[in-house]
Amino acid sequence: MVSIKDVARRAGVSPQTVSNCLNNPAIVKPTTRDLVTAAIAELGYTPNASARRLRTQRSNTIAIGIAPVAYSRIYDRLLHALVTEAEAHSIRVMLYKTDSKQDEIRQFDALIRGGDVDSFVLTDTSHDDPRIPWLIEHRQTFVLFGRPWGLPDMHDPQVPWVDVDGRRGIADMTRHLILHGRKRIGFIGWPGISGTGHDRWLGWRDTLLAARMARPDELEGLCAYGEDRIGEGMTACMTLLDQRPDVDAIVCVSDTLATGAMMALPPECDVVVTGFDNTASAQSLEFPTVDQPLTESARQIVRIILERLDARDGARAAEAGGAAGANGTAGTTGTAETKETEETEETATRRTPESRDGLHVLLPPRIVVD
Amino acid sequence: MVSIKDVARRAGVSPQTVSNCLNNPAIVKPTTRDLVTAAIAELGYTPNASARRLRTQRSNTIAIGIAPVAYSRIYDRLLHALVTEAEAHSIRVMLYKTDSKQDEIRQFDALIRGGDVDSFVLTDTSHDDPRIPWLIEHRQTFVLFGRPWGLPDMHDPQVPWVDVDGRRGIADMTRHLILHGRKRIGFIGWPGISGTGHDRWLGWRDTLLAARMARPDELEGLCAYGEDRIGEGMTACMTLLDQRPDVDAIVCVSDTLATGAMMALPPECDVVVTGFDNTASAQSLEFPTVDQPLTESARQIVRIILERLDARDGARAAEAGGAAGANGTAGTTGTAETKETEETEETATRRTPESRDGLHVLLPPRIVVD
Numbered sequence: 001m002v003s004i005k006d007v008a009r010r011a012g013v014s015p016q017t018v019s020n021c022l023n024n025p026a027i028v029k030p031t032t033r034d035l036v037t038a039a040i041a042e043l044g045y046t047p048n049a050s051a052r053r054l055r056t057q058r059s060n061t062i063a064i065g066i067a068p069v070a071y072s073r074i075y076d077r078l079l080h081a082l083v084t085e086a087e088a089h090s091i092r093v094m095l096y097k098t099d100s101k102q103d104e105i106r107q108f109d110a111l112i113r114g115g116d117v118d119s120f121v122l123t124d125t126s127h128d129d130p131r132i133p134w135l136i137e138h139r140q141t142f143v144l145f146g147r148p149w150g151l152p153d154m155h156d157p158q159v160p161w162v163d164v165d166g167r168r169g170i171a172d173m174t175r176h177l178i179l180h181g182r183k184r185i186g187f188i189g190w191p192g193i194s195g196t197g198h199d200r201w202l203g204w205r206d207t208l209l210a211a212r213m214a215r216p217d218e219l220e221g222l223c224a225y226g227e228d229r230i231g232e233g234m235t236a237c238m239t240l241l242d243q244r245p246d247v248d249a250i251v252c253v254s255d256t257l258a259t260g261a262m263m264a265l266p267p268e269c270d271v272v273v274t275g276f277d278n279t280a281s282a283q284s285l286e287f288p289t290v291d292q293p294l295t296e297s298a299r300q301i302v303r304i305i306l307e308r309l310d311a312r313d314g315a316r317a318a319e320a321g322g323a324a325g326a327n328g329t330a331g332t333t334g335t336a337e338t339k340e341t342e343e344t345e346e347t348a349t350r351r352t353p354e355s356r357d358g359l360h361v362l363l364p365p366r367i368v369v370d
Numbered sequence: 371m372v373s374i375k376d377v378a379r380r381a382g383v384s385p386q387t388v389s390n391c392l393n394n395p396a397i398v399k400p401t402t403r404d405l406v407t408a409a410i411a412e413l414g415y416t417p418n419a420s421a422r423r424l425r426t427q428r429s430n431t432i433a434i435g436i437a438p439v440a441y442s443r444i445y446d447r448l449l450h451a452l453v454t455e456a457e458a459h460s461i462r463v464m465l466y467k468t469d470s471k472q473d474e475i476r477q478f479d480a481l482i483r484g485g486d487v488d489s490f491v492l493t494d495t496s497h498d499d500p501r502i503p504w505l506i507e508h509r510q511t512f513v514l515f516g517r518p519w520g521l522p523d524m525h526d527p528q529v530p531w532v533d534v535d536g537r538r539g540i541a542d543m544t545r546h547l548i549l550h551g552r553k554r555i556g557f558i559g560w561p562g563i564s565g566t567g568h569d570r571w572l573g574w575r576d577t578l579l580a581a582r583m584a585r586p587d588e589l590e591g592l593c594a595y596g597e598d599r600i601g602e603g604m605t606a607c608m609t610l611l612d613q614r615p616d617v618d619a620i621v622c623v624s625d626t627l628a629t630g631a632m633m634a635l636p637p638e639c640d641v642v643v644t645g646f647d648n649t650a651s652a653q654s655l656e657f658p659t660v661d662q663p664l665t666e667s668a669r670q671i672v673r674i675i676l677e678r679l680d681a682r683d684g685a686r687a688a689e690a691g692g693a694a695g696a697n698g699t700a701g702t703t704g705t706a707e708t709k710e711t712e713e714t715e716e717t718a719t720r721r722t723p724e725s726r727d728g729l730h731v732l733l734p735p736r737i738v739v740d
Contacts, residue, residue: 044483061464066446066449066450066453067450068447068450069446069447069650070446075446076436076439076440076445076446077438077439079436079465080436080437080438080467083436083465083466083467084467087466087467092464092486093464093465094431094462094463094464094465095449095453095463095464095465096453096457097450097453097454097457113414116462229650229653229654230629230650230651230654230655231654231655231656232654256650259600259629260654262633263632263633267637280439280599280600280626281600283599284599284600284601284602284630285600285601285633286601
């Protein structure tokens with residue numbers, strides 16, 4: 001591998017000068033900078049990433065967890081979108097295992113101690129998510145993909161998030177069905193309290209009530225529930241058709257449940273089934289579905305992370321500069337010591353209120369109804 | 371974060387002594403080592419990962435690619451197994467995007483230049499895979515998950531791989547069907563030349579012929595093909611039942627095709643469908659399937675990587691030591707310069723033949739037939 005010494009030799013300057021060109025170009029004469037730039041291009045030199053990380057105190061690495069069983073059928077696509085967007089900003093994506101939310105907190109701790117990462121992307125957000133207070137307490141940079149369900153203030157500037165508006169996606173789909181003549185539209189959802197699942201259910205309910213396609217007391221009879229498995233989708237579909245044999249469309253909370261519902265439909269019956277996630281199953285079985293804008297989600301996640309890291313570093317630099325001035329000394333050792341102390345105090349106060357709009361991004365999905 | 375200076379202060383020694391304890395403990399007095407060890411434990415100090423990486427010249431990072439659409443339904447599970455096993459060895463797993471094999475080679479280049487990673491795990495191996503010669507030429511440490519189909523020597527010591535014996539898995543499944551009374555066992559596979567798909571097909575063919583359950587000229591009529599999508603599984607199943615209405619079992623090359631076949635079966639018909647991958651679909655629809663040992667695969671992959679990195683570093687250290695001796699000098703600058711040159715020569719010759727067994731691991735899968 002080409003080293004900084006090779007570049008220095010080629011440019012006829014000292015290694016320190018090359019280092020200055022890279023890290024503090026303003027102090028190098030333009031003609032010297034040109035020589036060094038030419039040598040770098042000629043030799044194909046790339047600064048060592050570990051060295052750069054030590055120097056900038058940034059690891060330029062986003063960490064994201066992977067569960068034993070992916071929590072969602074779109075997890076692969078989200079990872080790809082995130083890696084693609086991160087790469088465009090020279091940021092790396094590191095995986096850590098997450099066997100439970102408590103396990104994930106242990107991983108945070110180890111990664112932070114190792115200086116391995118400087119930001120986290122959290123998926124599979126849930127009510128009373130213990131990861132959020134832990135990361136806030138440890139002053140870490142993070143963004144949720146998904147909303148912090150159950151938090152009193154969904155626009156808390158300490159908890160930035162990017163999410164797809166599932167309620168809107170399901171409402172759009174339900175409207176589409178009504179406008180294409182469907183009269184009895186059932187719903188298959190996930191059982192229990194699920195922020196995401198309930199949100200999508202609201203999209204179906206609101207649309208039906210607004211269009212007077214069901215009375216409020218009819219809603220429960222138009223719903224069936226199952227865990228996110230094909231078999232449960234089959235059972236839920238049979239339950240629903242049993243409850244309401246007049247159902248002529250079924251809006252499902254996921255493509256997996258929709259696939260099961262498709263399998264359980266009697267042959268030749270005229271019931272439209274719709275899903276959510278635009279998976280290969282929806283494309284293959286050709287049922288309408290809702291597509292999540294994952295590329296845009298990844299773009300927003302990386303943007304928020306970069307803005308927060310910049311703000312943090314800017315605040316640190318300002319504090320360090322101020323401290324040096326106050327001490328009236330530029331002595332290296334003294335400044336370093338002071339900086340260490342100041343950084344700790346600074347992190348406690350740096351959280352100035354930020355724009356609500358830029359920190360909490362709800363993206364519209366797109367219905368796929370070919 | 372706790373720094374090396376904090377540890378030094380607590381232990382009442384110099385930072386250099388702490389550094390020696392961590393990197394070259396033999397030169398430190400045992401009593402001093404104990405003081406430092408106690409201070410490290412007390413303060414919860416973890417050496418900065420970037421600093422460690424610079425020092426050891428190892429990034430301790432495995433890179434693995436992620437495609438826009440996961441090439442396999444087990445990709446998530448493989449990632450989780452790999453991250454879990456790597457973590458047990460304090461190794462990190464980094465993702466890079468791979469939109470094509472050529473794109474992947476560009477990513478290799480960038481990652482190597484940045485000093486970001488020291489090994490690669492390749493998935494989705496194919497005939498004439500251009501990634502393999504590139505990595506060999508650039509003297510990189512890598513392991514395939516999957517075999518280098520089409521390579522003249524599958525046991526080339528330059529191309530280590532870990533794979534699951536799909537042929538054996540499908541043969542076991544076919545034997546199970548025969549031993550449970552199935553008389554006409556069809557096969558649904560992937561179209562075109564696919565190393566993995568052909569290998570699995572051989573497991574079905576060999577078992578049928580050995581048990582005289584089909585004549586060689588009957589085989590083609592017992593097969594149908596489709597891309598790995600539910601809809602294609604449905605079509606293939608209908609084609610197959612049309613060709614051979616007496617089929618009473620269908621062995622599918624994947625759970626996805628098996629799911630489609632299940633959907634296409636007429637109601638109440640007595641045809642057993644089996645899959646491959648033990649996905650949620652197989653569990654949910656309760657068809658027999660073949661389970662890949664992914665935890666063991668990850669263990670073997672990480673073992674091979676660590677052994678190869680150790681061999682590389684050992685060879686480098688030996689070369690560097692020999693060079694210093696030959697020069698008869700321990701002068702720092704001189705040695706460093708010599709070492710740099712020697713390392714380049716050393717990499718060209720360090721590939722001593724390695725045990726065939728340890729480098730090419732074919733793991734038996736397990737059939738799931740409850």
